[in-house]
Amino acid sequence: METEIKPAELYKDDALILLLTENLPAVDFTAITGDFYVALSDNKTIGVIGLEVYSNYGLLRSLAVSTLYRNKGIASQLVKHIEELAANKGLVALYLFTTTAKDYFKRIGYEHIARMDLPEAIKTSDEFTHLCPDTAIAMQKSIDV
Secondary structure, eight states, rough: OOEEEEGGGGGGGHHHHHHHHHOOOOOOGGGHHHHEEEETTTTEEEEEEEEEETEEEEEEEEEEOOGGTTTTSSSHHHHHHHHHHHHTTTTTTEEEESSHHHHHHHTTTTTOOOGGGHHHHHHHHHIIIIOOOTSSSSEEEEEEO
C-alpha cells in the first residue's frame, strides 16, 4: 500500500473526524499552531499525528490510524516522521500522554516517566493541564540529533 505523509493543513476536516472517532483530544485542533500531518492512501486520510514544540522539547500529539488501516505500519511511519522532524528542529526529547497505547510506544523506544518529572515546559501544554486525564501515562524518548 502506497502511503504519503503530508501536512494536515489541507486535510483538517478529515483529520478532525479521525481524532474524534478515536476519542482523542480535538477541542484545540483547529487552533493548534504545531506541526500536524496526515497519512494518505489513495488521497484518503487514514492517519494523523502532531508535534508541539515547548522550549527544546516536543510533545507528540494525537497519533491515530483508521481502524481499517491498523497493523500495516502506518503508525510507525507517522511516528518516524515526527521523530525526524523533532531531530531537524534540534529538540532533545519527545514526550507524550497515552491512555491506550502504552505498549505500542514502549515497543518503539518510549519510556514511562512520572508526570511530576516532566520538563516544566511540557507541563505548560494544554495536554498536561486539561486535555488528558490525570490517569494518562506520560512517556518520553530522547532524540538523537
